[in-house]
Amino acid sequence: MRVKVIYLGVVRHKVGKSEEEYELSEGSSLKDLLIKIAESNRSINDLISGIGDNPIDPTLIITLNGFTVNPANIGCTALRDGDTLALMTVIGGG
Numbered sequence: 001m002r003v004k005v006i007y008l009g010v011v012r013h014k015v016g017k018s019e020e021e022y023e024l025s026e027g028s029s030l031k032d033l034l035i036k037i038a039e040s041n042r043s044i045n046d047l048i049s050g051i052g053d054n055p056i057d058p059t060l061i062i063t064l065n066g067f068t069v070n071p072a073n074i075g076c077t078a079l080r081d082g083d084t085l086a087l088m089t090v091i092g093g094g
Helices: 009-015 030-040 042-048 071-076
Strands: 002-007 019-023 060-064 084-089
Touching: 002 009, 002 030, 009 042, 009 084, 019 030, 030 042, 030 071, 030 084, 042 084, 060 071
Parallel strands: 002 084
Antiparallel strands: 002 019, 060 084
């Protein structure tokens, strides 16, 4: 199955592109995809490295098909062919 990944804001700046697609086997989870993203984009390892007990930087926002995903649920969030994942960081300012 193919999943589209969109990078926004700081994440896009770190990765150097706005989007890409990943090929995954059927039954893959969001955790599986994040591991692939971390392996191919070392520049954002600080945001999604570890993929263990506390894998996600708290400033990272993950959406799947337009809905926010709780980072605690990445292992049990199943992906389907044609899904769209967006990664962005919290925007702050003063």
